Amino acid sequence: MAIRDRLSGNEAVAVAMRQINPDVMPAYPITPSTEIPQYFTSFVANGQVDTEFVPVESEHSAMSACIGSEAAGARTITATSSCGLALMWEVLNVAASDRLPICLALVNRALSGPININCDHSDAMGARDTGWIQLFAENNQEAYDNMVQAYRIAEHPDVMLPIMVCQDGFITSHAVENITLLEDDVVKSFVGEYNPEHYLLKDGESIAYGPYAVTNYVMEARRAQMQGLRNAKQVALDVAKEFAAISGREYGFFEEYKMEDAEYAMVIIGSAAGTAKDTADQLREQGIRAGVLKIRLFRPFPAEEIAHALRNVRYLAIMDRTEDFNTNCGPLGAEIKAALFNNNYHPLTLNYCYGLGGRDVTVESLTSVFHDLMEAAETKDAGETYRYLSVRE
């Protein structure tokens, strides 16, 4: 029996973590971290989990401790946000190259500066090329569901890579919404026991994690790591299928909303996707064929599948909730355009930077994006292809 509840995004992820009952959780327990470790430590203190909680002195140490514990053979989890993820950056790469399926609950918030605590994706996007799998959520339900599926993807023998489960800071992390939870024993049996093939404390086996690799081996190690990420695509779909069987909720690489006949489409990540769906509905009432493609899996990037989903779109807006300062486009813009180019699709494309530092995203602001597309369609001129939404200039 599913459990109807109302929880904030932070609570929802903490509940999933309680149900998973990981072996070890190293975490930096104060700002810039979130309420997730706070809720989880109360589960530890109350004996609802038997996780070893390791309060560390920094986020760099948190991820370093994760690496040690996961390499030893323990299922390991951590949580952070914003500058905390930035401080982990060096060791995020180590976790991935050591093929350690650590799980990280990330609440997406702005990086400094200016100093700001609110939502954008600059933390996750800054870590997008560290070799981690990245899942994003529109709402609390998806954050919870992604967390339940995370270890099944990361720990799969064909994958063995760390995974980041992302949700939007404050907009979902601190918002109470309806949610349907799975029962504890259902989650427990879905996630299963962690039985790695190799680990440091394995009796009778000698193994080293993170040794020096001479030039003769680095490319092969990287190639093998990339293959693990590539394999994660099929595994993510297989796990989603099994998850649908226990939950009734279906997941893929992305969600297509009214895309079948969409002439104008928006590609977007995170909580603003819900607002974008409401926007598409309003536009359709006016006879405008608008659709939304919401990215769930950003790493590995499902390029071919996304290009295929966009094959009939003539006018496309790509929404980036980060500024990566290449001055031509955002990270999602670059990925989508590369995917379209490789598959020989060439819609008129506008890329927007939006929602930085919690700048609100409304039906009105997203409607203006579709209007920009319509104007470009009419004039047959894209104009400036990289734009800022809702900015004072």
Next chain:
Amino acid sequence: MKNLIEIRWHGRGGQGAKTAALLLADVAFSTGMYVQGFPEYGPERMGAPITAYNRLSAKAIRNHSNIYEPDYVVVVDETLLDTVHVTDGLKEDGAIIINTSRSAKELLPRLRGYKGRVCTIDARRISLETLGKYFPNSPMLAAIVKVSSIMDEDIFLEEMRKSYAHKFASKPEVIEGNMKALSLALQEVQ
């Protein structure tokens, strides 16, 4: 009820406006609605103006923006009327509910031409009478439930009793006071 009711709370940091919005989401959830309750965070300081929001709906809610054209505005601290444009976007067929010992008529000049219904509740007096301390959020919560008619009053009280029993499990002595505050506020809001 209407398909979607949107509420904006104005308070000062430390007064519990955010908690009240989350409690309203809680109690509306328990009557079967789809809910959102969320705060808007600025620099966190005691006494600084803060905003919190509710969406309550018979249908699933996807919109994650703030609320600019609320059906109802709840003002937990009367002094905000002079510093925050609390009536901005407020629908004229909705209402504003203000924690005050003054009459609606007296407050009208401070409401920037708002033409809709103005409701008042003396949450300070009710709170001091029933709890002996100033916690305005229980009376304000009852006031918004009454004014908006989002749920039956008896069901509201029944669900709040459960909610307090959970929230105050370690200090059950404050439950009765809070229940009294709710009942008084239901009667007194005008």
